Amino acid sequence: MIIQSKIKDSATYNQYIEQVSPIVEKYGGRYHVRGEKIRSLGDWRPERMIVIEFQNEEQIRQWLTSPEYTAIASLREKGADAQAVIVEGYQR
Numbered sequence: 001m002i003i004q005s006k007i008k009d010s011a012t013y014n015q016y017i018e019q020v021s022p023i024v025e026k027y028g029g030r031y032h033v034r035g036e037k038i039r040s041l042g043d044w045r046p047e048r049m050i051v052i053e054f055q056n057e058e059q060i061r062q063w064l065t066s067p068e069y070t071a072i073a074s075l076r077e078k079g080a081d082a083q084a085v086i087v088e089g090y091q092r
Contacts, residue, residue, distance in 0.1 A: 001029075001060055003050040005082040013079030019072045027063035029054050048080075057086055 007013050024031070033051035040046075054060050063069055076082065 001050075001052045001054060001084060001086050003052070003082055003084040004046045005048045005050065005080040007047065007080045009079045011079075012075055016072055016075035016079050019075070020069070023066065023068045023072070024052060024063060026068070027054075027066060028059040029063060053089070060086060 005013075021031070029052045031050070031052055033049055036048045038046055038049060054063075
């Protein structure tokens with residue numbers, strides 16, 4: 001899963017960040033990228049990028065609809081504008 005976010009309210013977004021990691025991990029997610037140090041190679045200038053690996057799309061759906069996540073989702077919505085995509089990986 002790849003997420004691009006633009007922070008609107010850093011205090012609110014930081015509350016979300018403090019709470020979301022254990023929930024992601026509970027549902028099988030593993031962070032690979034989570035930060036703002038981005039060097040653009042073209043016109044795309046994202047402010048913040050997050051890359052989370054899940055074993056399958058079902059884990060993502062379980063995470064996003066879990067009681068734990070839905071309890072904090074409003075913090076993300078108030079704290080940042082975000083777009084997300086699910087991208088299938090490859091087998092090594």
